[in-house]
Amino acid sequence: MSDSFPPPPPPHQQQQQPWVTPPGWGEPPPRKSGAGLAIGLSVGGALFVLSLLGTFLYFLGDALAASEERRGTPPAEALPGHEPSVTVSPAPAGTDAEEDVRIAKCTVDPVIAWPAAQVVIVNGSGAAADYAVTVEFVDKDGTQVADGIVGVVGLGPGQTAKRKAQGLDEAPSGTKCRIADVHRTPAAG
Structure with a gap:
């Protein structure tokens, strides 16, 4: 025999297992897969x-x-030949509700192609008023492609509010904005 190798174990000894469970402990837990x-x-x-x-x-x-x-950007203009429908409420003397609202800007987002209109509301009545304005977005043929609604609550006489009417449907380039409906009521309280 060579000096560099240990002698083989005697035949009557058993080799020890790498994991020995103490009595009453059962099997080792299974390994987790890491899927969670x-x-x-x-x-x-x-x-x-x-x-x-x-x-x-x-x-x-x-x-x-x-x-x-x-x-x-120049202000958008209403389409020729299309008059907005306006609901006039019994507000104190002053301007008609349709005269209080104008579109300052009309755009189509270049990324998502949703139209938007910058709406300016100036309370021309003699008392605080609430406004609900519907804006239609129309293509070059005048077909409605989207709409948006803005509201103002408690706008004092002579005060100005700027709001964004956002359309939630895709619109082609060159889409125009027009005021479809203006509803003005006296502010509560």
Whole structure:
């Protein structure tokens, strides 16, 4: 025999198992597969990416609106031959409700193609009033492609409010905005 190798074990000794369970403990627990961790991390990552995307789109919309204001986009005009339908309420003396509302800007978002109108409301009545304004977005043929509604509560006489009427359907480039309905009521209280 060689000096570098240990002698073989005697035939009557048994080799010891790598895991010995104490009496009454049972088998060792099975190894976890890690599938739950992978699913949890995937869902968490997806939510994180969606929140980043939403934040990006929010700030992109603000930046686009600011750049259009700096460019001096001309105000949108109502389509010729289409008169807005107006509901006139018994408000104190002053202007008609339709005269209190105008569209300052009409745009179509270049990313999601949703139309929007900047609506300016100036209370021309003699008392505080609530306004509900419906804006229609129409294509070059005059066909309605979307609509949006804005409201103002408790607008004092002579006061001005600016609101954004947002359409939630895709609109083609060149879409026009028009006031479809104005409803003015005396403010409560």
